[in-house]
Amino acid sequence: MKIKYASPCIEQDDINAVAAVMQSGWLTQGPKTQEYEEAFAERVGAKYAVACSSGTAALHLACMAVGVHADDHVVIPPITFVATRNAVNICGTSPQYADVDVDTLLVNPVAVRGFCVRVFIPVDYAGQPCSYDDLYPCAFHMVADACHSLGATYKGKPVGSLANITCFSTHAIKSIATGEGGMCATDDGDYADYMREMRQHNRGQDSPGYNYRLTEMQAALGISQLKKLDRFLERRQEIADRYRRAFANVKGISCLHQHSNRTSANHLFVIVCDNRDRMAAALKEKDIETRVHYPCLSPDCPVACRMAQKILSIPIHCMLSNSDVDFVIEAIKEVSDEKMQ
Numbered sequence: 001m002k003i004k005y006a007s008p009c010i011e012q013d014d015i016n017a018v019a020a021v022m023q024s025g026w027l028t029q030g031p032k033t034q035e036y037e038e039a040f041a042e043r044v045g046a047k048y049a050v051a052c053s054s055g056t057a058a059l060h061l062a063c064m065a066v067g068v069h070a071d072d073h074v075v076i077p078p079i080t081f082v083a084t085r086n087a088v089n090i091c092g093t094s095p096q097y098a099d100v101d102v103d104t105l106l107v108n109p110v111a112v113r114g115f116c117v118r119v120f121i122p123v124d125y126a127g128q129p130c131s132y133d134d135l136y137p138c139a140f141h142m143v144a145d146a147c148h149s150l151g152a153t154y155k156g157k158p159v160g161s162l163a164n165i166t167c168f169s170t171h172a173i174k175s176i177a178t179g180e181g182g183m184c185a186t187d188d189g190d191y192a193d194y195m196r197e198m199r200q201h202n203r204g205q206d207s208p209g210y211n212y213r214l215t216e217m218q219a220a221l222g223i224s225q226l227k228k229l230d231r232f233l234e235r236r237q238e239i240a241d242r243y244r245r246a247f248a249n250v251k252g253i254s255c256l257h258q259h260s261n262r263t264s265a266n267h268l269f270v271i272v273c274d275n276r277d278r279m280a281a282a283l284k285e286k287d288i289e290t291r292v293h294y295p296c297l298s299p300d301c302p303v304a305c306r307m308a309q310k311i312l313s314i315p316i317h318c319m320l321s322n323s324d325v326d327f328v329i330e331a332i333k334e335v336s337d338e339k340m341q
């Protein structure tokens with residue numbers, strides 16, 4: 001594939017940082033992990049950060065911390081990766097779904113109010129923070145799925161400081177990459193202590209814990225990547241701006257709305273197409289990779305079901321040059337022009 005839809009950005013200093021840890025002889029969770037947690041907590045404006053092996057593990061730890069149990073009332077949006085749902089399922093219950101806003105695909109606060117909710121897990125879809133202030137009163141506990149939004153802000157505050165627990169992913173194609181990796185950010189010391197125990201077998205307690213530890217190589221990579229987060233975010237924003245300008249008047253496609261009171265991490269760039277499958281096939285022919293994020297998880301959410309047929313994620317990542325981005329733009333314009341003839 002000539003143009004990938006996503007890619008990590010690994011540079012020589014990242015490689016050096018990992019190599020140094022490998023030479024140190026301490027490979028599993030240790031001092032580098034602690035250093036990484038401290039740097040991460042500071043970056044996202046939280047008192048504590050608990051590193052773990054994936055975003056999915058982070059969601060599971062957070063769900064356990066707020067006590068998600070069998071027959072519990074948990075609400076999530078229907079446009080998200082299956083990991084949001086799976087974390088709830090693993091705790092023994094099935095989530096209910098609150099529909100999304102048609103312009104942003106972020107969960108609609110009015111839809112959430114229709115439920116009896118104990119735990120709500122909003123998703124910062126594509127990197128744009130959800131409407132945290134409107135959502136906070138809707139549930140006793142808010143666990144944010146911020147796997148797309150490391151580095152984003154809402155009303156000037158960093159994502160990570162806005163929910164009871166915020167879960168991040170540092171999977172290879174996220175804002176920063178540690179290969180696999182996750183983080184739970186919280187201001188609550190009891191939650192942080194509990195999640196630290198549960199990620200490491202919950203030794204000495206009755207209920208079983210897990211091995212959700214990060215390695216020191218991943219932590220070293222995380223520290224190195226975190227230093228570059230602002231540069232990565234800036235580049236993603238430039239690409240997103242270039243797409244938005246280019247598609248402003250293109251018939252048959254539109255971009256998701258970006259709220260002016262928040263900044264996005266631009267993890268995905270999603271276009272809404274009149275004929276999505278035709279667009280995806282035409283771009284594939286031009287060696288441009290695309291994805292669908294995501295099929296709708298619930299048949300009971302009409303907006304999400306309708307939009308899930310139209311959305312297409314086009315390439316956005318820090319390894320793209322401006323000429324790559326222009327190539328994608330021209331290809332998309334060409335396909336939409338053809339359709340008009």
Ligand SMILES: Cc1ncc(COP(=O)(O)O)c(C=O)c1O
Nearest residue numbers: 054055056081083084147169171
């Ligand atoms: C919205 C969302 N939640 C959770 C996850 C799970 O993260 P991980 O792949 O690190 O387990 C992802 C991963 O892509 C995601 O996109």
